[in-house]
Amino acid sequence: MLGFSCEELESKTFQDITHPDDLATNLSVLKRTLAGEASSYCIEKRYLRKDGGIVWANLTVGCVRKVDGSVDYFLSVVEDISVRKRAEARLAERNAQLDLAHRAARVGSYTYDIPTRSMRIARASAAIYGLSHSTMQIGAEQWFARVHRDDMQRVRAEHISAFMERRRELINEFRYCATRWRGQVG
Secondary structure, three states: OOOOOHHHHHOOOHHHHEOHHHHHHHHHHHHHHHOOOOOEEEEEEEEEOOOOOEEEEEEEEEEEEOOOOOEEEEEEEEEEOHHHHHHHHHHHHHHHHHHHHHHHHOOOOEEEEOOOOEEEEOHHHOOOOOOOOOOOEEEHHHHHOOEOHHHHHHHHHHHHHHHHOOOOOOOOOOOEOOOOOOOOOO
16 A cells, blocks of 8 residues: 555654645644543554555554553554545535636536535525525525515425425526514515
8 A cells, every 4th residue: 555565664664654744633632632631542644655655544553551540552453545636635625616607607506415415505505595604504495585575485395396306406597685584474
């Protein structure tokens, strides 16, 4: 996984092969384990390959203690999660591009979670809906309460039709108010 021979690895400490940006976290959880505050830990960290590359890993460490409570030895499981981390980075980049496109076009988007009856708002869409930038989720009734009353019946009918037809996407235009209407909302 790291490109070192067994002999080369035997001459190195985990500090030698841990990415410098992840070393403090690794040492902190190790220190807590050695102090008896924990018997195991699990962290995601980067290892340095012999060729200079980086391997992302999920490190799970447990310890076996002596009768006096001190650590006798550690058992470690190291799982290469580099593919997942690269996919997460690509997804984050695409989400940032999508957010930029939403802001530039002033287009809002959301997903609807049927079991929780909530709308998950795209980060760049929050301002369009009159919500704070940090708002990522809103109850469906709260969201619908902000749809202009003259558009409410049509928007609800379009949503119902989309659900009944099992459409994966719904594109529509409607007026949305930054504050809730007082009184009947439809």
